[in-house]
Amino acid sequence: MRTAVLVEPTEFELEDRPRPTPGPDDVLVAVRDVGICGSDVHYYEHGRIGDYVVEDPLVLGHESAGEVVAIGENVTGLAPGDRVALEPGVPCRRCAHCKRGDYHLCEDVRFMATPPHDGAFTEYVSWPADFAYRLPDSVSTAEGALCEPLSVGIHACRRGNVGTGDTVLVTGAGPIGLMVLEAARAAGATDVIVTDVVAEKLDFAAERGADLTVDVTETDLEAAVGEYTDGVGADVVVEASGAEPSIRSTIDAVRRGGTVVLVGLASEAEVPFDVLEVIDNEIDVHGSFRYKNTYDAAVDLLADDEVDVEGIVDFESSLEDIDDAFRRAMEPTVVKGMISLDD
Ligand SMILES: NC(=O)c1ccc[n+]([C@@H]2O[C@H](COP(=O)([O-])OP(=O)(O)OC[C@H]3O[C@@H](n4cnc5c(N)ncnc54)[C@H](O)[C@@H]3O)[C@@H](O)[C@H]2O)c1
Numbered sequence: 001m002r003t004a005v006l007v008e009p010t011e012f013e014l015e016d017r018p019r020p021t022p023g024p025d026d027v028l029v030a031v032r033d034v035g036i037c038g039s040d041v042h043y044y045e046h047g048r049i050g051d052y053v054v055e056d057p058l059v060l061g062h063e064s065a066g067e068v069v070a071i072g073e074n075v076t077g078l079a080p081g082d083r084v085a086l087e088p089g090v091p092c093r094r095c096a097h098c099k100r101g102d103y104h105l106c107e108d109v110r111f112m113a114t115p116p117h118d119g120a121f122t123e124y125v126s127w128p129a130d131f132a133y134r135l136p137d138s139v140s141t142a143e144g145a146l147c148e149p150l151s152v153g154i155h156a157c158r159r160g161n162v163g164t165g166d167t168v169l170v171t172g173a174g175p176i177g178l179m180v181l182e183a184a185r186a187a188g189a190t191d192v193i194v195t196d197v198v199a200e201k202l203d204f205a206a207e208r209g210a211d212l213t214v215d216v217t218e219t220d221l222e223a224a225v226g227e228y229t230d231g232v233g234a235d236v237v238v239e240a241s242g243a244e245p246s247i248r249s250t251i252d253a254v255r256r257g258g259t260v261v262l263v264g265l266a267s268e269a270e271v272p273f274d275v276l277e278v279i280d281n282e283i284d285v286h287g288s289f290r291y292k293n294t295y296d297a298a299v300d301l302l303a304d305d306e307v308d309v310e311g312i313v314d315f316e317s318s319l320e321d322i323d324d325a326f327r328r329a330m331e332p333t334v335v336k337g338m339i340s341l342d343d
């Protein structure tokens with residue numbers, strides 16, 4: 001089967017690899033669509049993300065969906081011909097975190113495209129059937145693949161307890177920020193403010209329904225949010241840029257008693273944070289790491305047309321042109337590239 005393998009930073013090779021055989025609890029999936037995530041691009045460019053280092057050739061891609069072509073002997077509920085979205089992180093199911101239900105915090109998780117685990121830029125993936133979610137006819141495999149970043153958005157909104165009538169500030173209008181925008185709306189937020197430093201990204205967020213956009217290179221965020229909320233501040237701030245100034249600004253833009261959810265990964269682990277403001281204003285600060293139990297919700301939201309994910313896709317490409325696709329994905333105004341495989 002054709003497989004795009006990252007052999008060196010900035011160098012893919014298209015290899016012919018043997019098709020996997022599904023285990024008793026697995027489904028074999030013919031991959032149809034795989035999104036290019038910022039983390040894929042980071043591994044492509046730098047060969048590492050923090051402590052995760054690409055030491056051996058690696059298959060990238062963890063936003064994937066396709067068609068079931070074979071099932072293991074224990075699998076019920078899925079059959080060849082079903083189209084599925086694949087949740088990319090499979091936990092150990094036995095550790096303390098898994099047992100208390102926080103399977104996304106499992107330290108032995110096998111997460112696609114995180115070294116040393118291969119991802120989905122390939123023709124076939126064998127995957128545990130309970131991490132494969134059937135797509136109704138109305139949901140495309142491209143949408144199925146984008147259940148992954150949508151899941152990051154849903155989990156962040158759950159962490160922030162976003163509710164009906166809330167004003168949510170989303171900092172960063174990349175794919176994650178835009179998925180937070182979708183998830184916040186679906187959770188009942190009536191006002192969503194989006195920031196960025198790139199005008200095109202803000203225009204796009206406005207087209208996608210942001211009520212207010214703020215270019216933080218030109219406008220003071222605290223003042224803009226204050227004006228919009230009659231001096232109260234946002235109920236929930238979801239930080240989705242990873243930029244240090246943006247992380248620090250969350251505390252100034254949230255209302256007293258509000259919630260800050262940190263999703264964006266700062267390039268430095270330590271970011272100065274005004275803890276006296278956090279205490280004095282009783283601000284809840286939550287980390288948000290990947291997601292748990294979001295795929296069913298993501299598929300339902302798509303089936304009910306409650307969210308739009310395909311609209312963030314700028315271009316589609318093929319496994320053969322993956323180098324070119326990654327170079328395009330690095331352009332600052334591009335939001336999302338997809339690799340599509342023929343059926
Ligand atoms: N916690 C998690 O589970 C999780 C999951 C996926 C991604 N992430 C992280 O979330 C962040 C966003 O992911 P993405 O794929 O959308 O990244 P991205 O780089 O495509 O988007 C980030 C956006 O932030 C904007 N930005 C830069 N500086 C800013 C500033 N000072 N204020 C406001 N916006 C600013 C950029 O212009 C860009 O549009 C990244 O840090 C990524 O690593 C975290």
Ligand SMILES: C[C@@H](O)[C@H](N)C(=O)O
Nearest residue numbers: 037039114149152290
């Ligand atoms: C969650 C996923 O989208 C992210 N890129 C990660 O590897 O953690």
